[in-house]
Every structure is written in C-alpha cells, then in structure tokens.
Amino acid sequence: MKAHIQRKVKIIQRAMDSIRISDKTLHTISFPRLAQELEIPLSELTEFFLSVEDIFVNEQKRVNRKIENFLDNGLKNAKTANEAKDLLETATLKLIELLPDYSDLVFSASFYLPKCIEERNRAKKYYKQTFRKIIKKGWPGKIDTVLDRQTDLILLSMYGFYEYCAKVGKRERKAIHKDFTNMINLHLQDRLFF
Amino acid sequence: MKKSTVNLKDKVVKRAVNSLRKSKRIEQISFIAIANELNVSVEEISEFYTTTEDIFLEAQKKDWESLHRYWDRHIKKSKTPGDFKNAFEVFFERFVETLSEDADLRLEMSCYLPKCIKYREKNRQKVKQKFEKLIKRGWPGKDIKVLERQSELVTVLFYGFIDHIVHIPKTERTKILRDFRNMLNLHLQDRKFF
Numbered sequence: 001m002k003a004h005i006q007r008k009v010k011i012i013q014r015a016m017d018s019i020r021i022s023d024k025t026l027h028t029i030s031f032p033r034l035a036q037e038l039e040i041p042l043s044e045l046t047e048f049f050l051s052v053e054d055i056f057v058n059e060q061k062r063v064n065r066k067i068e069n070f071l072d073n074g075l076k077n078a079k080t081a082n083e084a085k086d087l088l089e090t091a092t093l094k095l096i097e098l099l100p101d102y103s104d105l106v107f108s109a110s111f112y113l114p115k116c117i118e119e120r121n122r123a124k125k126y127y128k129q130t131f132r133k134i135i136k137k138g139w140p141g142k143i144d145t146v147l148d149r150q151t152d153l154i155l156l157s158m159y160g161f162y163e164y165c166a167k168v169g170k171r172e173r174k175a176i177h178k179d180f181t182n183m184i185n186l187h188l189q190d191r192l193f194f
Numbered sequence: 195m196k197k198s199t200v201n202l203k204d205k206v207v208k209r210a211v212n213s214l215r216k217s218k219r220i221e222q223i224s225f226i227a228i229a230n231e232l233n234v235s236v237e238e239i240s241e242f243y244t245t246t247e248d249i250f251l252e253a254q255k256k257d258w259e260s261l262h263r264y265w266d267r268h269i270k271k272s273k274t275p276g277d278f279k280n281a282f283e284v285f286f287e288r289f290v291e292t293l294s295e296d297a298d299l300r301l302e303m304s305c306y307l308p309k310c311i312k313y314r315e316k317n318r319q320k321v322k323q324k325f326e327k328l329i330k331r332g333w334p335g336k337d338i339k340v341l342e343r344q345s346e347l348v349t350v351l352f353y354g355f356i357d358h359i360v361h362i363p364k365t366e367r368t369k370i371l372r373d374f375r376n377m378l379n380l381h382l383q384d385r386k387f388f
Contacts, residue, residue: 023308025247027220112306114218149373152358156374160354167315179347183381190380 016102056109084138089181096173103166207253211296250303278332297360322349
C-alpha cells in the first residue's frame with residue numbers, strides 16, 4: 001500500500017476510534033476538535049477530508065464501490081443460472097470481509113448526514129436493479145411482477161443483513177451467513193411465487 | 195399521566211418532526227419555536243424533555259411499549275401452536291398498521307441519535323426473545339440451537355423490513371407484508387432446520 005493511502009487509512013481508523021470514545025452525536029463533532037484529539041495538525045486531516053461527514057461518506061462509498069464492482073463483474077461473467085445464483089452468496093461473503101470494525105458508526109451516519117443519505121439512496125437503487133438482474137438470470141422463468149416482489153424482499157433482507165453485520169464481529173457475521181443464504185435460496189425457489 | 199400531558203407530548207413530537215422534515219437539521223429544532231407554535235411556555239416542554247434527543251427517544255419508547263403491550267396480550271392468551279403462530283403474525287400486522295406518517299424520520303433518528311441507538315439495541319433483544327418464544331411454541335420440535343439461529347435470522351430480516359417499509363407509501367406496505375410473512379413462514383417450516 002502506498003504511503004499516502006496508508007496515512008489515510010490510519011487517520012480514518014484513529015478518527016473512528018476517537019468518535020466512538022466521545023459518544024457524541026456525529027454532526028456535533030468539529031473538525032478542529034477531532035484533529036486536536038488525534039494530536040495531528042488540522043492540515044494533515046484536511047489533506048484527505050474536509051469534514052467529519054466526508055470521512056463517513058468516503059467509507060460508505062469505499063465499501064459500496066467494492067461490492068458494486070464485484071457484482072458487476074460477477075454478473076458479466078455469469079454464463080449459467082448456477083453462476084448467477086452463486087453471486088448472491090459470494091457477494092454477501094465479500095461484504096462480511098469488507099466491513100471494518102467501525103461499520104456501526106458508518107451505518108448510523110447514513111441515516112442523517114446529508115451526503116451519506118444521498119449515497120445510501122443511490123446505492124439502494126443500484127442494489128435493487130442489480131439484484132433483479134441476478135434473480136432473473138439465476139432463477140429464470142419468473143414473470144415481471146414476481147421478479148419485482150422478490151427483488152424487494154431480497155433487498156430488504158440484504159439491508160437487514162448489512163445492519164446486523166455492521167454491528168457484530170466477523171465471527172458472528174460468518175455464523176449467520178450460511179443460514180441467511182439458505183433462506184434466500186429457499187425463498188427464491190418458492191413455488192408460490194411462480 | 196393526564197390526558198392533556200399526553201396530548202402535549204404528542205404535539206411536541208409532531209412539531210419536532212415537522213421541523214426536522216423542513217430543515218433536515220436536528221440543531222434547527224428549537225424548544226422556543228415549538229412552545230410558541232403550541233402556545234405553551236418553554237418550561238412546560240422542558241418539564242418532559244431536556245434535549246431534542248429526548249423528544250425522539252420518548253417517542254420511540256412510546257411506540258414500542260404500546261406495540262409490546264398489544265403483542266404480549268396475544269402471546270398471553272395463546273395455548274396451541276396455531277395461537278402462537280397467530281401471535282407471531284399479528285405482531286407484523288400491528289407493526290405495519292400503527293406506523294406513523296413520519297415513520298421514516300423516526301427510524302432515521304433511532305439509528306442516528308446515541309440514546310435512541312441504545313434503546314433500539316435493547317429493544318431488538320427484547321423482540322428477538324419474543325420471536326424465540328413464539329417460534330418454539332408455534333413450530334415445536336426444534337432444538338435450542340436451531341431456535342437461536344432462526345430467531346436471530348427472523349430478527350435480522352425484521353429489521354431490514356422496518357427500514358424498507360418506512361420508506362414506501364402506506365398503500366404498498368400491506369402488499370409487501372404478505373410476501374414478507376410468507377417468506378418467514380417458509381423459512382420456519384424448512385426441514386433443514388429440524
């Protein structure tokens with residue numbers, strides 16, 4: 001990793017630790033104060049970010065970008081229904097690996113800080129479209145209305161899964177993963193929906 | 195608590211939510227402005243709330259306590275597996291029916307404000323315990339581990355469901371509720387879990 005990126009990662013990690021300890025509402029944390037707590041010059045912080053909101057939206061986008069690339073490539077390369085089916089399972093595994101320890105803070109920020117809300121809404125639209133394509137390819141033969149209904153259910157399940165994973169450690173995330181994907185598969189095979 | 199007090203508290207919550215809807219900023223919610231709009235003194239409001247966070251926390255508690263009371267009544271009178279299954283279903287119906295117009299903003303605050311997050315987590319455990327009890331009695335024959343895994347999974351999905359449903363129009367909520375309940379039922383009957 002380049003020295004510049006390493007410094008950025010270190011600053012994010014320390015900023016998140018400090019924010020967690022302060023137990024303050026995120027929008028009340030001032031940037032100069034944060035620099036003081038991190039014992040670094042403000043200029044070092046502003047080299048990467050302009051506000052606390054920037055730190056959070058950067059983290060949110062980083063994870064989304066990686067998952068989106070993974071899904072886009074997976075979908076492009078999936079030739080068979082089984083490959084498309086596997087994509088949902090592997091994408092959730094990827095999410096488990098990607099989410100850092102401070103994901104609970106990022107999750108909270110996405111409900112209030114304007115840039116984070118915007119990113120959350122954008123990502124939700126993207127996931128909805130992409131899950132629909134995956135379901136269509138992985139479980140062929142469904143009519144459009146069924147596809148729409150099932151996409152909504154998968155989308156809401158994924159967001160529930162994301163919330164859970166953001167708040168627990170990697171071990172607990174992995175423990176629930178198999179049950180979660182089994183349940184998703186079971187639902188997508190449900191004859192009531194055909 | 196006197197009816198007039200309850201009314202005043204409800205009105206304060208409504209004004210705070212309206213203000214948040216307009217300005218999108220928590221710090222723009224002013225006790226003085228709310229008091230003026232309601233024609234009461236600031237002291238009357240600060241008798242119940244000391245901060246804006248308190249307003250949202252109390253509203254969150256009130257909604258959940260009412261829902262739990264309703265749910266408990268159904269659980270208490272359940273005798274057969276069918277009754278327990280029904281109590282499980284009734285909870286989701288009641289949850290959707292009683293969602294307020296401003297459920298989206300209330301959810302956002304419950305995921306963002308520190309005191310509200312703490313309450314949300316505590317309540318999540320309470321909901322999970324009740325799910326476990328209902329699954330045990332409604333779908334008998336599962337061992338403890340299966341019960342724990344399934345109640346965790348149902349809780350994960352329910353929290354994803356909350357996030358989804360508060361952001362869609364009222365008319366669409368009932369439709370997705372039916373699909374969501376079917377999905378949970380299918381999962382709870384899954385033979386792999388026995």
